[in-house]
Amino acid sequence: MAIHKLDLGEFDEIDYYLIAIHTSLEDYRLAFFINQKLPINLSKSKNEIQISIKEGETKFSRYYYYDTEKTLSWDLIQNKNEVIQHKKEVSQNLFSNIALEVSTKVYLLPEFKKADYFLKIEDDETSTVLNIITILNTIDGISTAYSVDTNKIKSKNNLIF
Template sequence: MALHKLDFEDFDEIEYHLIAIHTSLEDYRLAYFINQKLPINLGKSKDGIHISIKEGETNFSRFSYYDKENEVTWNLIQNKNEVIQQKNENSQDLFSNVNMEVSTKVYLLPEFKKVDYFLKIENTEEMITERIQLLLNTIENISTAYALDINKIKSKNNLIF
């Protein structure tokens, strides 16, 4: 019987760049403004990013675009969301038998809690990413946009979709 060995070098790792975006805009409005500044056409993806935590489950919105000509994939991903739990209080006081909704903030990348959105760009060069970052910073409602070092991200697995 033949023995097959796999080496980690046999697997192609998808190269991507990540830009953090700070803004108070809703996701669809941010996608609209990015489409105006960049030669892309981000559209709402049917497949959000599903995360399960002990408090419950949530979906992060995602807008995506695939540039066939340059073979570049673009994803605008929401970083902040909420999980709403129903809690029943059974106590003998004024608020007995009250159903309460408890909201918990959830982050796609918890180490970047202040970031509102991420722009993940696959198969592009760093120089192009720098130009994209400069263009994003010209959008009026974006407070700031900057590139992140993907080697320092602890929860990289949340970016696999």
């Protein structure tokens, strides 16, 4: 009788590149400028990325494009968002029954708190990613763009969508 073994390491391979983008641009403006510079057509996805934490739930905006010729998928993902909690304080004083709003910053990838957006490219060529980073750095509203080592990401599950 033959024994068949599965190596789970084969399924854990990372088949995408991640580019961190630092910018003060809104997500729709950033997608517009990227569409102008690169031969892609990012559009707002209805499937936003939802994250649940103890303070509440939040959604991160996502722009998506699938290149049928090269069979590549592109995702522009927001990294920073806020969770707003509504707390009601009940006390016996002059300011009783005060409703408070507490805002908590939430990150898609907490290891990269300074990055505003991520561009996730499912590709297998490093040379094209380096060209893309060079092009992204020419956009006026982008402070910097750089490649992220995907092996250093602890919260990889947030990038599965």
